[in-house]
Amino acid sequence: MSSDEVLTNHSYDGIQEYDNPLPGWWKWTFVGTAVFSVLYFMYYHLGAPGRSIYEQYDRELAEVTRLQFQEIGELQPTEATILEYMGKENWLKIGEVVFKTHCASCHGRHGEGKVGPNLTDEFYKHVRKLEDIARVVQDGANAGAMPAWGNRLHVNEIVLVSAYVASLRGTNVSGGKSAEGNPIPAWPSAVASHEPQTSAAEDTSPSETSD
Ligand code: HEC
Structure with a gap:
Protein backbone atom coordinates (compact mmCIF):
# COMPACT_ATOMS: atom_id res chain seq x y z
CA MET A 1 0.00 0.00 0.00
CA SER A 2 1.57 3.23 -1.04
CA SER A 3 1.26 6.18 1.29
CA ASP A 4 -0.61 8.39 -1.21
CA GLU A 5 -3.69 6.18 -0.89
CA VAL A 6 -6.61 7.98 0.69
CA LEU A 7 -8.86 6.50 3.35
CA THR A 8 -12.60 6.89 2.96
CA ASN A 9 -14.13 8.60 5.88
CA HIS A 10 -16.39 5.79 7.04
CA SER A 11 -15.47 3.00 9.39
CA TYR A 12 -17.32 -0.21 10.17
CA ASP A 13 -16.55 -1.53 13.64
CA GLY A 14 -13.15 0.07 13.32
CA ILE A 15 -12.47 -1.40 9.86
CA GLN A 16 -11.50 1.31 7.42
CA GLU A 17 -11.37 1.29 3.62
CA TYR A 18 -9.07 2.82 1.03
CA ASP A 19 -10.72 4.91 -1.67
CA ASN A 20 -9.79 2.79 -4.72
CA PRO A 21 -12.15 3.44 -7.62
CA LEU A 22 -12.46 0.78 -10.34
CA PRO A 23 -10.30 1.48 -13.38
CA GLY A 24 -12.11 3.47 -16.05
CA TRP A 25 -11.77 0.76 -18.71
CA TRP A 26 -13.49 -1.73 -16.37
CA LYS A 27 -16.34 0.59 -15.52
CA TRP A 28 -17.00 1.51 -19.13
CA THR A 29 -16.86 -2.12 -20.27
CA PHE A 30 -19.49 -2.87 -17.67
CA VAL A 31 -21.69 0.03 -18.77
CA GLY A 32 -21.15 -1.15 -22.37
CA THR A 33 -22.49 -4.63 -21.62
CA ALA A 34 -25.58 -3.16 -19.99
CA VAL A 35 -26.24 -0.92 -23.00
CA PHE A 36 -25.57 -3.84 -25.35
CA SER A 37 -28.07 -6.06 -23.57
CA VAL A 38 -30.81 -3.46 -24.03
CA LEU A 39 -30.04 -3.06 -27.73
CA TYR A 40 -29.81 -6.84 -28.12
CA PHE A 41 -33.15 -7.34 -26.46
CA MET A 42 -34.78 -4.69 -28.64
CA TYR A 43 -33.31 -6.08 -31.85
CA TYR A 44 -33.93 -9.79 -31.32
CA HIS A 45 -37.02 -9.86 -29.16
CA LEU A 46 -38.99 -6.70 -29.89
CA GLY A 47 -37.95 -6.19 -33.49
CA ALA A 48 -39.40 -7.69 -36.65
CA PRO A 49 -40.61 -11.28 -36.21
CA GLY A 50 -38.23 -14.06 -37.21
CA ARG A 51 -35.06 -12.53 -35.77
CA SER A 52 -34.67 -14.56 -32.58
CA ILE A 53 -32.08 -17.33 -32.66
CA TYR A 54 -34.82 -19.92 -32.18
CA GLU A 55 -36.62 -18.75 -35.27
CA GLN A 56 -33.37 -18.54 -37.21
CA TYR A 57 -32.53 -22.06 -36.13
CA ASP A 58 -35.93 -23.39 -37.17
CA ARG A 59 -35.58 -21.69 -40.54
CA GLU A 60 -32.17 -23.15 -41.15
CA LEU A 61 -33.25 -26.60 -40.05
CA ALA A 62 -36.22 -26.47 -42.41
CA GLU A 63 -33.92 -25.35 -45.20
CA VAL A 64 -31.45 -28.17 -44.59
CA THR A 65 -34.24 -30.73 -44.49
CA ARG A 66 -35.64 -29.33 -47.73
CA LEU A 67 -32.22 -29.65 -49.39
CA GLN A 68 -31.84 -33.18 -48.09
CA PHE A 69 -35.28 -34.11 -49.37
CA GLN A 70 -34.31 -32.75 -52.77
CA GLU A 71 -31.56 -35.34 -52.76
CA ILE A 72 -33.94 -38.29 -52.27
CA GLY A 73 -36.98 -36.89 -54.08
C1 HEC B 1 -51.70 -38.35 -28.89
C2 HEC B 1 -50.92 -39.55 -28.65
C3 HEC B 1 -50.16 -40.14 -29.82
C4 HEC B 1 -49.21 -39.53 -30.62
C5 HEC B 1 -48.70 -38.11 -30.54
C6 HEC B 1 -48.74 -40.55 -31.52
N1 HEC B 1 -49.39 -41.73 -31.28
FE1 HEC B 1 -49.11 -43.47 -32.27
N2 HEC B 1 -50.63 -44.31 -31.21
C7 HEC B 1 -51.31 -43.72 -30.19
C8 HEC B 1 -52.31 -44.65 -29.68
C9 HEC B 1 -53.27 -44.39 -28.53
C10 HEC B 1 -52.22 -45.81 -30.47
C11 HEC B 1 -53.05 -47.09 -30.34
C12 HEC B 1 -54.35 -46.92 -31.07
C13 HEC B 1 -55.28 -48.09 -30.75
O1 HEC B 1 -55.40 -48.40 -29.58
O2 HEC B 1 -55.87 -48.64 -31.68
C14 HEC B 1 -51.13 -45.57 -31.42
C15 HEC B 1 -50.71 -46.48 -32.35
C16 HEC B 1 -49.59 -46.33 -33.15
C17 HEC B 1 -49.06 -47.34 -34.02
C18 HEC B 1 -49.64 -48.74 -34.22
C19 HEC B 1 -49.13 -49.64 -33.14
C20 HEC B 1 -49.73 -51.02 -33.20
O3 HEC B 1 -49.71 -51.69 -32.16
O4 HEC B 1 -50.23 -51.39 -34.25
C21 HEC B 1 -47.94 -46.83 -34.60
C22 HEC B 1 -47.02 -47.53 -35.59
C23 HEC B 1 -47.79 -45.49 -34.12
N3 HEC B 1 -48.82 -45.21 -33.23
C24 HEC B 1 -46.78 -44.63 -34.50
C25 HEC B 1 -46.74 -43.28 -34.16
C26 HEC B 1 -45.82 -42.34 -34.71
C27 HEC B 1 -44.72 -42.67 -35.71
C28 HEC B 1 -46.13 -41.13 -34.17
C29 HEC B 1 -45.47 -39.79 -34.46
C30 HEC B 1 -45.50 -39.32 -35.83
C31 HEC B 1 -47.22 -41.32 -33.25
N4 HEC B 1 -47.57 -42.64 -33.27
C32 HEC B 1 -47.77 -40.34 -32.47
C33 HEC B 1 -51.10 -42.46 -29.69
C34 HEC B 1 -50.26 -41.52 -30.25
Whole structure:
Protein backbone atom coordinates (compact mmCIF):
# COMPACT_ATOMS: atom_id res chain seq x y z
CA MET A 1 0.00 0.00 0.00
CA SER A 2 1.57 3.23 -1.04
CA SER A 3 1.26 6.18 1.29
CA ASP A 4 -0.61 8.39 -1.21
CA GLU A 5 -3.69 6.18 -0.89
CA VAL A 6 -6.61 7.98 0.69
CA LEU A 7 -8.86 6.50 3.35
CA THR A 8 -12.60 6.89 2.96
CA ASN A 9 -14.13 8.60 5.88
CA HIS A 10 -16.39 5.79 7.04
CA SER A 11 -15.47 3.00 9.39
CA TYR A 12 -17.32 -0.21 10.17
CA ASP A 13 -16.55 -1.53 13.64
CA GLY A 14 -13.15 0.07 13.32
CA ILE A 15 -12.47 -1.40 9.86
CA GLN A 16 -11.50 1.31 7.42
CA GLU A 17 -11.37 1.29 3.62
CA TYR A 18 -9.07 2.82 1.03
CA ASP A 19 -10.72 4.91 -1.67
CA ASN A 20 -9.79 2.79 -4.72
CA PRO A 21 -12.15 3.44 -7.62
CA LEU A 22 -12.46 0.78 -10.34
CA PRO A 23 -10.30 1.48 -13.38
CA GLY A 24 -12.11 3.47 -16.05
CA TRP A 25 -11.77 0.76 -18.71
CA TRP A 26 -13.49 -1.73 -16.37
CA LYS A 27 -16.34 0.59 -15.52
CA TRP A 28 -17.00 1.51 -19.13
CA THR A 29 -16.86 -2.12 -20.27
CA PHE A 30 -19.49 -2.87 -17.67
CA VAL A 31 -21.69 0.03 -18.77
CA GLY A 32 -21.15 -1.15 -22.37
CA THR A 33 -22.49 -4.63 -21.62
CA ALA A 34 -25.58 -3.16 -19.99
CA VAL A 35 -26.24 -0.92 -23.00
CA PHE A 36 -25.57 -3.84 -25.35
CA SER A 37 -28.07 -6.06 -23.57
CA VAL A 38 -30.81 -3.46 -24.03
CA LEU A 39 -30.04 -3.06 -27.73
CA TYR A 40 -29.81 -6.84 -28.12
CA PHE A 41 -33.15 -7.34 -26.46
CA MET A 42 -34.78 -4.69 -28.64
CA TYR A 43 -33.31 -6.08 -31.85
CA TYR A 44 -33.93 -9.79 -31.32
CA HIS A 45 -37.02 -9.86 -29.16
CA LEU A 46 -38.99 -6.70 -29.89
CA GLY A 47 -37.95 -6.19 -33.49
CA ALA A 48 -39.40 -7.69 -36.65
CA PRO A 49 -40.61 -11.28 -36.21
CA GLY A 50 -38.23 -14.06 -37.21
CA ARG A 51 -35.06 -12.53 -35.77
CA SER A 52 -34.67 -14.56 -32.58
CA ILE A 53 -32.08 -17.33 -32.66
CA TYR A 54 -34.82 -19.92 -32.18
CA GLU A 55 -36.62 -18.75 -35.27
CA GLN A 56 -33.37 -18.54 -37.21
CA TYR A 57 -32.53 -22.06 -36.13
CA ASP A 58 -35.93 -23.39 -37.17
CA ARG A 59 -35.58 -21.69 -40.54
CA GLU A 60 -32.17 -23.15 -41.15
CA LEU A 61 -33.25 -26.60 -40.05
CA ALA A 62 -36.22 -26.47 -42.41
CA GLU A 63 -33.92 -25.35 -45.20
CA VAL A 64 -31.45 -28.17 -44.59
CA THR A 65 -34.24 -30.73 -44.49
CA ARG A 66 -35.64 -29.33 -47.73
CA LEU A 67 -32.22 -29.65 -49.39
CA GLN A 68 -31.84 -33.18 -48.09
CA PHE A 69 -35.28 -34.11 -49.37
CA GLN A 70 -34.31 -32.75 -52.77
CA GLU A 71 -31.56 -35.34 -52.76
CA ILE A 72 -33.94 -38.29 -52.27
CA GLY A 73 -36.98 -36.89 -54.08
CA GLU A 74 -40.46 -37.79 -52.92
CA LEU A 75 -40.48 -41.21 -51.28
CA GLN A 76 -43.37 -43.64 -51.53
CA PRO A 77 -44.64 -45.19 -48.28
CA THR A 78 -44.15 -48.74 -49.56
CA GLU A 79 -42.61 -51.80 -47.96
CA ALA A 80 -39.59 -51.69 -50.28
CA THR A 81 -38.84 -48.03 -49.55
CA ILE A 82 -39.24 -48.35 -45.79
CA LEU A 83 -37.01 -51.42 -45.86
CA GLU A 84 -34.42 -49.56 -47.90
CA TYR A 85 -34.30 -46.64 -45.46
CA MET A 86 -34.10 -48.94 -42.43
CA GLY A 87 -30.62 -49.73 -43.70
CA LYS A 88 -29.47 -46.12 -44.01
CA GLU A 89 -28.22 -44.87 -40.66
CA ASN A 90 -28.12 -41.16 -41.50
CA TRP A 91 -31.69 -41.11 -42.84
CA LEU A 92 -32.85 -43.20 -39.91
CA LYS A 93 -31.52 -40.39 -37.70
CA ILE A 94 -33.98 -37.99 -39.31
CA GLY A 95 -36.73 -40.50 -38.59
CA GLU A 96 -35.56 -40.56 -35.00
CA VAL A 97 -35.74 -36.76 -34.75
CA VAL A 98 -39.30 -36.82 -36.13
CA PHE A 99 -40.16 -39.50 -33.58
CA LYS A 100 -38.66 -37.64 -30.64
CA THR A 101 -40.42 -34.43 -31.73
CA HIS A 102 -43.92 -35.70 -32.51
CA CYS A 103 -44.38 -39.21 -31.17
CA ALA A 104 -42.42 -39.56 -27.94
CA SER A 105 -45.09 -37.79 -25.89
CA CYS A 106 -47.43 -40.77 -26.40
CA HIS A 107 -45.08 -43.62 -27.30
CA GLY A 108 -42.20 -42.82 -24.94
CA ARG A 109 -38.76 -41.46 -25.76
CA HIS A 110 -37.46 -44.89 -26.73
CA GLY A 111 -40.78 -46.26 -28.03
CA GLU A 112 -41.49 -48.01 -24.73
CA GLY A 113 -45.11 -46.89 -24.73
CA LYS A 114 -47.22 -44.48 -22.66
CA VAL A 115 -50.71 -43.60 -23.88
CA GLY A 116 -49.73 -45.24 -27.15
CA PRO A 117 -48.58 -48.84 -27.39
CA ASN A 118 -45.07 -50.11 -26.82
CA LEU A 119 -43.30 -50.11 -30.20
CA THR A 120 -40.28 -52.10 -29.03
CA ASP A 121 -41.94 -55.50 -28.56
CA GLU A 122 -43.22 -58.05 -31.10
CA PHE A 123 -46.92 -57.24 -30.70
CA TYR A 124 -48.97 -54.88 -32.85
CA LYS A 125 -52.61 -53.89 -33.05
CA HIS A 126 -52.71 -52.36 -36.52
CA VAL A 127 -49.52 -53.53 -38.17
CA ARG A 128 -48.69 -56.76 -39.98
CA LYS A 129 -46.41 -55.47 -42.72
CA LEU A 130 -43.98 -52.57 -42.89
CA GLU A 131 -46.23 -50.40 -45.01
CA ASP A 132 -48.95 -50.68 -42.35
CA ILE A 133 -46.80 -48.50 -40.09
CA ALA A 134 -46.79 -45.71 -42.66
CA ARG A 135 -50.54 -46.16 -43.17
CA VAL A 136 -51.28 -45.88 -39.43
CA VAL A 137 -49.02 -42.82 -39.14
CA GLN A 138 -50.64 -41.22 -42.18
CA ASP A 139 -54.29 -41.94 -41.32
CA GLY A 140 -54.23 -42.43 -37.56
CA ALA A 141 -56.10 -45.18 -35.70
CA ASN A 142 -58.79 -45.80 -33.11
CA ALA A 143 -60.84 -42.70 -33.95
CA GLY A 144 -57.93 -40.32 -33.51
CA ALA A 145 -56.48 -41.79 -30.30
CA MET A 146 -53.53 -42.26 -32.63
CA PRO A 147 -53.63 -38.97 -34.56
CA ALA A 148 -53.34 -38.82 -38.35
CA TRP A 149 -50.11 -37.17 -39.50
CA GLY A 150 -50.79 -37.20 -43.24
CA ASN A 151 -51.32 -33.46 -43.48
CA ARG A 152 -48.83 -32.49 -40.80
CA LEU A 153 -45.71 -34.32 -41.93
CA HIS A 154 -43.98 -34.49 -45.30
CA VAL A 155 -44.37 -37.92 -46.90
CA ASN A 156 -40.60 -38.37 -46.58
CA GLU A 157 -40.88 -37.74 -42.84
CA ILE A 158 -43.61 -40.36 -42.68
CA VAL A 159 -41.44 -42.90 -44.51
CA LEU A 160 -38.39 -42.12 -42.35
CA VAL A 161 -40.25 -42.17 -39.05
CA SER A 162 -41.87 -45.46 -40.13
CA ALA A 163 -38.45 -46.92 -40.85
CA TYR A 164 -37.31 -45.74 -37.43
CA VAL A 165 -40.38 -47.23 -35.71
CA ALA A 166 -39.79 -50.51 -37.57
CA SER A 167 -36.19 -50.51 -36.35
CA LEU A 168 -37.39 -50.23 -32.74
CA ARG A 169 -39.15 -53.58 -33.00
CA GLY A 170 -37.58 -56.18 -30.73
CA THR A 171 -35.41 -53.69 -28.84
CA ASN A 172 -37.67 -54.50 -25.84
CA VAL A 173 -36.81 -51.39 -23.83
CA SER A 174 -36.97 -52.34 -20.16
CA GLY A 175 -39.87 -51.02 -18.13
CA GLY A 176 -41.93 -50.73 -21.30
CA LYS A 177 -45.70 -50.92 -21.47
CA SER A 178 -47.04 -54.48 -21.61
CA ALA A 179 -47.81 -55.99 -25.01
CA GLU A 180 -50.98 -55.10 -26.91
CA GLY A 181 -52.25 -56.79 -30.05
CA ASN A 182 -50.81 -59.84 -31.75
CA PRO A 183 -47.34 -61.11 -32.65
CA ILE A 184 -46.63 -60.56 -36.34
CA PRO A 185 -44.28 -62.11 -38.91
CA ALA A 186 -40.69 -60.84 -39.06
CA TRP A 187 -39.92 -57.93 -41.38
CA PRO A 188 -38.54 -59.00 -44.77
CA SER A 189 -34.89 -60.02 -44.60
CA ALA A 190 -33.32 -57.28 -46.73
CA VAL A 191 -32.81 -55.37 -43.48
CA ALA A 192 -29.72 -57.53 -43.12
CA SER A 193 -28.19 -55.68 -46.08
CA HIS A 194 -25.92 -53.66 -43.82
CA GLU A 195 -24.50 -56.85 -42.36
CA PRO A 196 -21.41 -58.40 -43.96
CA GLN A 197 -22.27 -60.02 -47.30
CA THR A 198 -20.90 -63.46 -46.37
CA SER A 199 -23.29 -64.11 -43.50
CA ALA A 200 -26.30 -63.57 -45.73
CA ALA A 201 -25.00 -65.84 -48.50
CA GLU A 202 -26.45 -69.08 -47.10
CA ASP A 203 -30.20 -69.12 -47.63
CA THR A 204 -31.43 -65.53 -47.88
CA SER A 205 -30.68 -64.12 -51.26
CA PRO A 206 -32.11 -60.63 -51.72
CA SER A 207 -33.64 -61.65 -55.09
CA GLU A 208 -36.03 -63.91 -53.18
CA THR A 209 -37.98 -61.00 -51.76
CA SER A 210 -41.46 -61.67 -53.02
CA ASP A 211 -43.90 -58.92 -53.77
C1 HEC B 1 -51.70 -38.35 -28.89
C2 HEC B 1 -50.92 -39.55 -28.65
C3 HEC B 1 -50.16 -40.14 -29.82
C4 HEC B 1 -49.21 -39.53 -30.62
C5 HEC B 1 -48.70 -38.11 -30.54
C6 HEC B 1 -48.74 -40.55 -31.52
N1 HEC B 1 -49.39 -41.73 -31.28
FE1 HEC B 1 -49.11 -43.47 -32.27
N2 HEC B 1 -50.63 -44.31 -31.21
C7 HEC B 1 -51.31 -43.72 -30.19
C8 HEC B 1 -52.31 -44.65 -29.68
C9 HEC B 1 -53.27 -44.39 -28.53
C10 HEC B 1 -52.22 -45.81 -30.47
C11 HEC B 1 -53.05 -47.09 -30.34
C12 HEC B 1 -54.35 -46.92 -31.07
C13 HEC B 1 -55.28 -48.09 -30.75
O1 HEC B 1 -55.40 -48.40 -29.58
O2 HEC B 1 -55.87 -48.64 -31.68
C14 HEC B 1 -51.13 -45.57 -31.42
C15 HEC B 1 -50.71 -46.48 -32.35
C16 HEC B 1 -49.59 -46.33 -33.15
C17 HEC B 1 -49.06 -47.34 -34.02
C18 HEC B 1 -49.64 -48.74 -34.22
C19 HEC B 1 -49.13 -49.64 -33.14
C20 HEC B 1 -49.73 -51.02 -33.20
O3 HEC B 1 -49.71 -51.69 -32.16
O4 HEC B 1 -50.23 -51.39 -34.25
C21 HEC B 1 -47.94 -46.83 -34.60
C22 HEC B 1 -47.02 -47.53 -35.59
C23 HEC B 1 -47.79 -45.49 -34.12
N3 HEC B 1 -48.82 -45.21 -33.23
C24 HEC B 1 -46.78 -44.63 -34.50
C25 HEC B 1 -46.74 -43.28 -34.16
C26 HEC B 1 -45.82 -42.34 -34.71
C27 HEC B 1 -44.72 -42.67 -35.71
C28 HEC B 1 -46.13 -41.13 -34.17
C29 HEC B 1 -45.47 -39.79 -34.46
C30 HEC B 1 -45.50 -39.32 -35.83
C31 HEC B 1 -47.22 -41.32 -33.25
N4 HEC B 1 -47.57 -42.64 -33.27
C32 HEC B 1 -47.77 -40.34 -32.47
C33 HEC B 1 -51.10 -42.46 -29.69
C34 HEC B 1 -50.26 -41.52 -30.25
